[in-house]
Amino acid sequence: MTNQLTSNTVGIVKIEEQIFEKFSGQKIFILVDENTYLHCYLPIQKLLPTHQVIQISAGEIYKNLETCQYIWQQLTVYQADRKSVLINLGGGVIGDMGGFCAATYKRGIDFVQIPSTLLAQVDASVGGKVGIDFQHFKNHIGVFALPKAVYIDTQFLKTLPNRELRSGFAEVLKHCLIADKGMWEKIYSQNLQNITINSLDWNEVVQHSITIKQNITNQDPHEKGLRKILNFGHTIGHAIESFYLQTDKPFLHGEAIAIGMIAESYLSYKNNLISKLDFEQIKKLLQQLYGQQSIENPYIAEIVEFALQDKKNEQNTILTCLLNKIGNCIYNQAITKIEIAEALRASN
Numbered sequence: 001m002t003n004q005l006t007s008n009t010v011g012i013v014k015i016e017e018q019i020f021e022k023f024s025g026q027k028i029f030i031l032v033d034e035n036t037y038l039h040c041y042l043p044i045q046k047l048l049p050t051h052q053v054i055q056i057s058a059g060e061i062y063k064n065l066e067t068c069q070y071i072w073q074q075l076t077v078y079q080a081d082r083k084s085v086l087i088n089l090g091g092g093v094i095g096d097m098g099g100f101c102a103a104t105y106k107r108g109i110d111f112v113q114i115p116s117t118l119l120a121q122v123d124a125s126v127g128g129k130v131g132i133d134f135q136h137f138k139n140h141i142g143v144f145a146l147p148k149a150v151y152i153d154t155q156f157l158k159t160l161p162n163r164e165l166r167s168g169f170a171e172v173l174k175h176c177l178i179a180d181k182g183m184w185e186k187i188y189s190q191n192l193q194n195i196t197i198n199s200l201d202w203n204e205v206v207q208h209s210i211t212i213k214q215n216i217t218n219q220d221p222h223e224k225g226l227r228k229i230l231n232f233g234h235t236i237g238h239a240i241e242s243f244y245l246q247t248d249k250p251f252l253h254g255e256a257i258a259i260g261m262i263a264e265s266y267l268s269y270k271n272n273l274i275s276k277l278d279f280e281q282i283k284k285l286l287q288q289l290y291g292q293q294s295i296e297n298p299y300i301a302e303i304v305e306f307a308l309q310d311k312k313n314e315q316n317t318i319l320t321c322l323l324n325k326i327g328n329c330i331y332n333q334a335i336t337k338i339e340i341a342e343a344l345r346a347s348n
């Protein structure tokens with residue numbers, strides 16, 4: 001499927017020469033890491049007009065101010081002017097950091113997102129949040145800034161390590177659970193045991209997810225209310241992710257969010273918002289794809305503490321999102337430390 005893209009729109013394309021035509025007359029810079037240089041940039045290099053590559057090291061640990069300084073320095077050395085455009089070719093790290101560097105360089109130059117991981121295609125490249133980590137705080141420094149365009153080519157997923165693909169798929173399932181029961185049931189009925197490049201029609205899946213995310217972020221771009229539902233699974237999921245980062249068995253983001261979604265679905269059930277059957281269905285598919293975790297008892301208290309740190313909270317209560325049916329989500333729901341602990345046990 002090929003969509004006609006206008007400025008600030010997001011859609012599935014096949015990367016071809018014409019899509020870069022609208023940047024003729026602008027100096028073009030391309031931000032990559034070593035993996036996207038090899039797997040994404042080299043295959044499309046010939047399609048690009050004259051450009052300058054800026055390469056950084058892959059990984060979340062480089063999503064910091066020091067790398068931004070290098071990017072700004074390269075833009076300066078190669079005399080990027082206010083009319084230049086920065087193309088961010090990579091996963092969420094490249095998109096978030098490249099977007100932030102572009103939005104701040106000379107008070108803002110154009111940027112284009114070409115997301116190359118599933119997570120970046122269905123989540124990070126949509127909604128206009130860009131930024132970097134700062135002193136162990138994730139996405140602590142950043143701005144809202146819309147790219148000129150987001151070009152999504154699912155061909156890039158072919159070289160993505162399978163674990164990364166599966167991790168990104170958790171955000172796809174999240175979008176179904178919060179906004180589309182029909183798609184949830186369609187995926188559920190396929191009885192998938194694993195996620196691989198051959199498991200699904202990725203154009204359909206990615207388009208479905210970005211439509212949902214765009215629809216929500218267009219209604220509430222600055223996360224005053226509704227946009228919070230995109231955090232379903234993330235209150236407990238982030239706490240799990242942060243806790244296990246200190247161990248020798250860290251989870252990928254989506255793997256932790258999958259457990260968080262089981263736990264928060266359990267709380268939805270316990271609060272009489274969804275049926276036991278719905279909870280069991282959610283747990284079944286998520287455990288089928290992400291494995292059955294057993295979070296050991298001594299860890300549970302520590303994970304609860306992470307959940308409390310993570311959000312604005314009053315005393316022992318934190319606000320989260322819960323499902324009130326499959327395909328619908330409500331936000332600002334108060335949950336207690338005791339409930340989080342119980343939900344973690346129920347997600348095992």
Ligand SMILES: NC(=O)c1ccc[n+]([C@@H]2O[C@H](COP(=O)([O-])OP(=O)(O)OC[C@H]3O[C@@H](n4cnc5c(N)ncnc54)[C@H](O)[C@@H]3O)[C@@H](O)[C@H]2O)c1
Nearest residue numbers: 035039058091092093116117119120123124129156159160
């Ligand atoms: N802005 C937002 O709204 C938003 C939303 C969700 C997540 N994020 C951010 O996204 C980041 C995570 O993104 P991610 O999961 O894409 O991580 P990532 O950018 O680190 O990419 C994961 C790995 O895959 C490699 N890679 C990328 N594309 C590839 C390809 N096509 N073939 C082979 N290897 C490839 C990368 O080099 C990297 O090693 C986090 O920093 C998170 O905060 C932002």
Ligand SMILES: [Zn+2]
Nearest residue numbers: 171234253257
């Ligand atoms: Zn997420």
